[in-house]
Each structure stands twice: as structure tokens, then as C-alpha cells.
Amino acid sequence: MNTDLLLQYRSNRTLTDEKFLKMVRNPLLFKLFLFTKLPAAFIAGCKVKEVNTQSCSITVPYRWLTQNPFRSTYFAVLSMAAEMSTGMLALMMTQDSKPSVSMLVTHLEADFVKKATGITTFVCNDGKAMNELVEQAIITGEGKSFTATATGYSQSGEVEAVFKIEWSFKARLKK
Secondary structure, eight states: OOHHHHHHHHHHHHHHHHHHHHHHHSHHHHHHHHHHHOHHHHHHTOEEEEEOSSOEEEEEOOSGGGBOTTSSBOHHHHHHHHHHHHHHHHHHHHTTOSSOEEEEEEEEEEEEOSOOOSOEEEEEOOHHHHHHHHHHHHHHOSOEEEEEEEEEEOTTSOEEEEEEEEEEEEEOOOO
8 A cells, every 4th residue: 555655645736726727727827838839729718617625617608610511510619618627626636746646528518408509618626536546556555547627507507518528647656
């Protein structure tokens, strides 16, 4: 058991979470982050509505740049925003972590329930469970997979899409 590594990870998270949340909650810094790391999300107009260690909400608008021929938001744009709502949580748990932890999307499933014709908000509330799995990956030294759910809501609160995004986490332990 790598309990010392787990304690190091938890201690480091108290520092890195605050720094990460400050960057993501600042509209200018977040736009700069998107522009440099996720330019397609920048162009599509993705924004953080809310983020904390437990959940993340990302909005994406329906507009000319995000449309499909059927007068709704293109499925790839919805997929990007859904992945971002889960990915912000995963990134918070792994960015600058000690020990270092890698993350990667390994699977995606989607159900499209209703046409997205306005601002769609994707919500992921899996932060606590995802963090527990990352900690298990650190303790065991083995890769672990977690399936996060991102639900897309219209401005009126109707479900437009539900995404299941599988993340793989693995601690990079020095031998």
C-alpha cells in the first residue's frame, strides 16, 4: 500500500485545487486557457458556469459556428462540452499532482434526447467518486477506469443529452 503517496497527494491537492479553481473561475484566464489548450472549445464559446471539487457545469451556445444542417447544435460540439464538464474535474485532480497521475478518455457513449437549440449546460456531479478512484490508482499503482456522467440541459431545464465518458487514471510511480 502506498499510503505515504496518498498523504502526499492529498496534501498537494489542498494547494493545487485552489490554484486551479482560481484560474477556471476567472473568465479572462479561462478564455486564455481555452485559446491555448482547447482552441475548438474557445471558438465554440464554451464557458464555465460553476465548478468546485464535486461538480462542474459547462455551457455551450447554439449559434452559426456550432450548428448542424438541422438547426440545432452539432453533436461534436455537444460532445466537447460534455467531455469538458467531466474533464475539468479530472484535470483538477491530476494537474500538478504529486505523485503525478495521467488521465485519458477511453470510451464515450451518448444519448441525444432533444434538439439543442439554445444554450446547453452540461453538468457532472461525479467529483467525489472520481477522486476516490484516483486515490485508489495511487494506492495500488494500477490503472483505474471511471465512467463519469454529463447531462446536458436546455435553458428551460429539459434534458437534451446524456453522455457517459470513461476516464482512465494511472499514477506515474517512480521505481
